[in-house]
Amino acid sequence: MRLMLRSVALACALTTTLAAGQDRPSPSQQPVRGDKPPSADAPFIGAAAMDGMAEVEHGRLAAQRASSPEVKRFAQRMVDDHSKAAGGLKDLASRKEVALETELDDQHQAMQDQLAKLQGAAFDKAYMSHMVKAHLQAVAQFQQEAKAGGDPDVKAWAAKMLPMLQEHVKLASSINATVAKGAR
Numbered sequence: 001m002r003l004m005l006r007s008v009a010l011a012c013a014l015t016t017t018l019a020a021g022q023d024r025p026s027p028s029q030q031p032v033r034g035d036k037p038p039s040a041d042a043p044f045i046g047a048a049a050m051d052g053m054a055e056v057e058h059g060r061l062a063a064q065r066a067s068s069p070e071v072k073r074f075a076q077r078m079v080d081d082h083s084k085a086a087g088g089l090k091d092l093a094s095r096k097e098v099a100l101e102t103e104l105d106d107q108h109q110a111m112q113d114q115l116a117k118l119q120g121a122a123f124d125k126a127y128m129s130h131m132v133k134a135h136l137q138a139v140a141q142f143q144q145e146a147k148a149g150g151d152p153d154v155k156a157w158a159a160k161m162l163p164m165l166q167e168h169v170k171l172a173s174s175i176n177a178t179v180a181k182g183a184r
Helices: 001-024 041-067 067-094 106-116 122-150 152-182
Strands: none
Touching: 041 067, 041 106, 041 122, 041 152, 067 122, 067 152, 106 122, 122 152
C-alpha cells in the first residue's frame, strides 16, 4: 500500500510539473539571459549611457537654438563625440548584458524641455552653464569608475573616455565665460 501511495504521489507531482511547463513560453520566446551575472558596474553603464544620450539631444537642440557660432560648434562637437562614445558603450553594455534606456529619463527630459523654451543669448547662457555642470559631474563619475570600478572592462572604458570629457570641461568653461560676459 505504501509503495502504491508513493507511486500515486510521484505521478501527481510529475503531472503538475509537466502541466506547469505548458504555461511557460517556449525557449525562443523567453528573454535571452546569459549564464553570467550582470556587471557589477551596470549602474555606471546605465548612467553614462543616459548622460551621453542627453548630451546628444541637448547638442542637437543647441545647433538649432544657439545664437553664438562658438556655442553651435561646441554643440556639434557634443553630438559627434557623445554619439561616437555611445557606440562603444552600447557594445560594452551588450557584452556585459546590461540593457540601456532608449529615451531620456525625467531629469534629462526636464532639462531638454527647459532649454527648448529658450533661444538666442539666453539659450547660449543656459546651455553652456549646464554643459559645465554636467561635464564636471561626468568627469568625477568617470574618475571614480576608472579608479574603483568592479569590472575591468568598464574601468578601462571609463579611463579611455576621461580625456575627452576633461577636454569638454575646458571648452565648456571657456565658452561659458564668454557667453556669460556677453549676456550682461
